[in-house]
Amino acid sequence: MLSEQSVPVVRATLPAVGAAIGDIADVFYRKLFDAHPELLRDLFNRGNQANGEQQRALAGSVAGFAGMLLENPDERADVLLSRISHKHASLGVTPDQYTVVHENLMAAVVDVLGDAVTPEVARAWDEVYWLMANALIALEARLYAEADVAAGDVWRSMEITDRIEEGAGSVSLALRPTGDRLPAPFRPGQYVSVRVELPDGARQIRQYSLSAAPGRSEWRITVKRAGGDGRPDGEVSSWLHANARKGDVLTVSAPFGDLGLAEHDGPLLLASAGIGVTPVLAMLDHLAATGATRPVTVVHADRSPDHHAHRQEQLDLVRALPDARLHLWYEEPGDLAAQASTGRADLSGLELPEGLTAYLCGPEPFMRALRGDLLHRGVPAEDIHYEVFGPDLWLGRQ
Incomplete structure (x- = not known):
């Protein structure tokens, strides 16, 4: 005060x-x-x-x-x-x-x-x-x-145990602590920082959501190569795409992030666009692994099915949940996604149950539009949570 x-x-x-x-x-x-x-x-x-x-x-x-x-x-x-x-x-x-x-x-x-x-x-x-x-x-x-660490002492060495291409421009990396330690626990929706040394000697840091459920013997992050469409290439994402291979060791932080799946039985909306699917995947994976029966509405928007990272995995996870529905929007659906809508995500035609808790992740215009729709439909602001990849430009103006 x-x-x-x-x-x-x-x-x-x-x-x-x-x-x-x-x-x-x-x-x-x-x-x-x-x-x-x-x-x-x-x-x-x-x-x-x-x-x-x-x-x-x-x-x-x-x-x-x-x-x-x-x-x-x-x-x-x-x-x-x-x-x-x-x-x-x-x-x-x-x-x-x-x-x-x-x-x-x-x-x-x-x-x-x-x-x-x-x-x-x-x-x-x-x-x-x-x-x-x-x-x-x-x-x-x-x-x-x-996190059981001294102030600032968040960095640990983690070995890449697997690398998988996940759609156009995205790659997943499975990570395991060096030595005999197990990965630290985390809440579905949280992220870790990855620090890499670039050719000019700089040690740049970027955050990546953990894209699989906690409680496993490994973590997984999914990295989209930043840049393109007139934007400069991302320094760290480009380095990871070009250099990170199975058996390599990365410097990774403890998990943090205030977007964490609430543990209750109420209905959920999990909405993502582009690489914003990654925290949603961890949430879906956790719900499936724990046998959750709560109603789940899943919304995802992307450029095309080929650009939809972990597309088949997301489809499978939704099918594994007894009361889940997936709604897809693609700017370019193509022949692989006849069931998807064309264009940008729109909640106006979806039935949303009372008592909904919403989690949003994607570009700011996507989240701003969906948040506005949810507020208009009576979802309280405190029940709408979001994750921003990069500096939070919403602070102070919501």
């Missing part, structure tokens, strides 16, 4: 800070990487820095947090910050790094806003920052404790 002294200052300056937050984020990252180039090389996603997504995500999270402090001062920030804390834990972020961020972020605020940053304004926004930072530090400490 903001102090009484800071509330009117933050309220008065939030419009100006909000209007300039994009510029502040740009200056902040430039200062941060000038002072600590190793952070861009070995921690931050260089692709998201280049396309500006990380800057927009930072701006949205700071503005959203400040707005929450003003409009809902008695609410805990855990919900807003949960996704960020899981991402930070999967990267091995430690409390001391928040001091480095603070120094460069406040310097960026002064650079952009100039004389408007009086000592009073600086103290108020300094308070906003440390309220947010300390909340994240506490959440991340809890996540590290639950």
Whole structure:
């Protein structure tokens, strides 16, 4: 909760800070990487820095947090910050790094806003920052404790035991810990980070959903080669496609992620598009393995049947559930998918039971459209969960 002294200052300056937050984020990252180039090389996603997504995500999270402090001062920030804390834990972020961020972020605020940053304004926004930072530090400490690791010590060596091509542009990798250890437990829907050393010496990190159920002797991730259609190739996904082979060893984090399948008997909607099918596969696999009988509506949209990663596996898992229905949409159905609809996913024609819990994963426009449909049909916002592959650009604007 903001102090009484800071509330009117933050309220008065939030419009100006909000209007300039994009510029502040740009200056902040430039200062941060000038002072600590190793952070861009070995921690931050260089692709998201280049396309500006990380800057927009930072701006949205700071503005959203400040707005929450003003409009809902008695609410805990855990919900807003949960996704960020899981991402930070999967990267091995430690409390001391928040001091480095603070120094460069406040310097960026002064650079952009100039004389408007009086000592009073600086103290108020300094308070906003440390309220947010300390909340994240506490959440991340809890996540590290639950994973039974020291702060930041999330990395383990895992051997690739199998590699399978999974549709056009996607490959699955089965992973087993080196030595005699079993893989750590996880909740269906969570992800791990994979750290690889690229030809220029950078150790870049990306997150991949675990695409099979927990409780097995191996983990599985599925990697879609990023890029194409005018977009630059993904550094890590391209490296994994070109280099990761059976018998190789990868550096992989403990599992994290706040998208986890709820353990109850109510009806489910599992909706995905493209490679967003991966956390849904883990959920379906878990439901089938545990003999679940709850009603499950499965929605998937993709470019074509050939691009639908794990297509046959998803069909088989849905058939294995006694009360599950699969609805497919392809932009280019072809002859292999006569039962599929053409175009983009549309929930308007589907019967959705009362008490539905929804899980969404895919490109932001897909999830935004489906979330809007669900809200319009009366599904409470708290029952709609989602996973974003990349910086969460929804924070602060839902």
